[in-house]
Amino acid sequence: MTQTHNQPCAIAQALNIFGDNWTWLIIREAFYGVSRFSEFQRNIGIAKNLLSNRLSTLVEQGIFEKKNVGENGTRYSYHLTPKGAALRTPLFAILLWGNEYISGDGNEAVLLTERNTGRQLTTMSLVSESGEPIEPNDVRAIAGPGANQEILDKFENARNLKKQK
Amino acid sequence: MTQTHNQPCAIAQALNIFGDNWTWLIIREAFYGVSRFSEFQRNIGIAKNLLSNRLSTLVEQGIFEKKNVGENGTRYSYHLTPKGAALRTPLFAILLWGNEYISGDGNEAVLLTERNTGRQLTTMSLVSESGEPIEPNDVRAIAGPGANQEILDKFENARNLKKQK
DNA sequence: CGGTATCCCATTTGATACTG
């Protein structure tokens, strides 16, 4: 698509930013410590003009911060803002899913581990206010304060579908 | 891009499937209980040929299961497989990020709640083997058994970058 | 209903060249 939708659902909104694969890969590289234009380019294998576009958008969106680090103004670094760093959660979620369902056990190219124990981490979960992990079945999606009629209808419809069962 | 990369990293692999926004939206709809071709089409506003393509790919990938539910073979339903249902984690992660950093507090179109208490869920976390949520700073990404030289280099490089600080 | 086939247009892409 590439074309923007205007659904109020945050998923659709977020996808307007991250619909492009390059963008995810750029952010992944940032988590690995990459901050320079040429490094992104080399590691990802992206064309310069595309990288330039994507980085500009990400800076506009407040996900990266561009700093001048050159002695004479010819070098820049791109670092994740808090907003950008918060993308670690979706990114890790995708990684764990891919490890389990694409790579498969024993073939993972990248693993997540607990720093202290070195143990592998394979599970990600919603956490309650009291700090307890919540089972997927105990989670409900509901319409929020920013919902429009379309979303209200959708949840109404979802309720009806469940009743029919 | 659309073009497939062949990096072994599970993120890149997963993006080969989900690089397309339509795909995420289709899966989102599936979580809302949608299972029919025409419903997907109407709710997402996607062209028929595109929907057909995307669904075919998703069935091939083992994310949806296509069942014949028609009396005379003219009706089908698409349901998430366990592999597909596991995408709830990345999807929720994206939703929470979008709620916090795009919609903002009080403007969320869709919220996640705990079924029993009705309390809003805003946090997602990696969970240790012993069932404890892990802080982001306590997580390390390391090269796994399926890593190639490129990935090993990347982590080597990341270590060097940290030492410099 | 659940698609497939076809067409045409807008966009995206990557390569190359160029610049401060």
Next chain:
DNA sequence: CAGTATCAAATGGGATACCG
């Protein structure tokens, strides 16, 4: 180094028509 400019080629997009 960190881009911008340009451009031909490929791709993705939606609309329409058609089918079992």
